[in-house]
Amino acid sequence: MICTRGLCYHYPNGARLVFPDVDVPQGAVLLLSGPSGCGKSTWLAIVAALVVPTAGSITVVGQTLDALQSVAADAWRAKAIGFLPQKLHLSAALSVYQNLAMAQWAAGQKEDASRIHAVLQALGVMELVQRKPGQLSGGQAQRVALARSVLLHPQVILADEPTASLDDEAAADAVGLLLATAKGQGATLVIATHDARVAALIPPVANGKIGFQPSYLQRSAL
Numbered sequence: 001m002i003c004t005r006g007l008c009y010h011y012p013n014g015a016r017l018v019f020p021d022v023d024v025p026q027g028a029v030l031l032l033s034g035p036s037g038c039g040k041s042t043w044l045a046i047v048a049a050l051v052v053p054t055a056g057s058i059t060v061v062g063q064t065l066d067a068l069q070s071v072a073a074d075a076w077r078a079k080a081i082g083f084l085p086q087k088l089h090l091s092a093a094l095s096v097y098q099n100l101a102m103a104q105w106a107a108g109q110k111e112d113a114s115r116i117h118a119v120l121q122a123l124g125v126m127e128l129v130q131r132k133p134g135q136l137s138g139g140q141a142q143r144v145a146l147a148r149s150v151l152l153h154p155q156v157i158l159a160d161e162p163t164a165s166l167d168d169e170a171a172a173d174a175v176g177l178l179l180a181t182a183k184g185q186g187a188t189l190v191i192a193t194h195d196a197r198v199a200a201l202i203p204p205v206a207n208g209k210i211g212f213q214p215s216y217l218q219r220s221a222l
């Protein structure tokens, strides 16, 4: 569940962003659309407790973020949020397996090979487990990054421009994979995109569970 009220973010000497209120039920899909620069990535950063809003309040899976101090925010984020960033940030020197193991270590967990294998299997990239990121195609690298983002069973998956620079077929695959993964995990899914193709790839209602809540973030006048 994601609930926001009166969220604003002002970049120092920069954009003053005003966000519409949202109430996203657990397990729903939120499509954040809008042109480049309207504030989608900033909104994701606020939801992930990476950025503290200038004003307003926000609750994510029962946690009120306003009160979180940075150390607590890091621990909370590692457990609750699966982030699929636009730039994937896979470590080039490490294998696919090691990239995922590193995410477990970073969250203070023990390496869990069976969980790593299970998510790679579910995303159809188990055969890539020993490869380095430089030996993956763009689509494969994104699957690995998605595997990493859901490794710790997050209740919220945040995907930033997941179809950027993908052709139509690969874009449909990427969105289908996100929807299936979120559903499989019972996670809320947020897709932030300026890609007009994505809305048509999200069913209005799928199995009575997935909701489609378009939201358009406007830039306020400076």
Ligand code: ADP
Binding pocket: 011, 012, 013, 014, 015, 017, 034, 035, 036, 037, 038, 039, 040, 041, 042, 043
């Ligand atoms: P989107 O993801 O929708 O493209 P962003 O959230 O990245 O939008 O950016 C929203 C606005 O904030 C843009 O006008 C951008 O130029 C501005 N912005 C983003 N990051 C910074 C920053 N670090 N400093 C100042 N302005 C920024």
Ligand code: MG
Binding pocket: 040, 041, 042, 160, 161
């Ligand atoms: Mg962005």
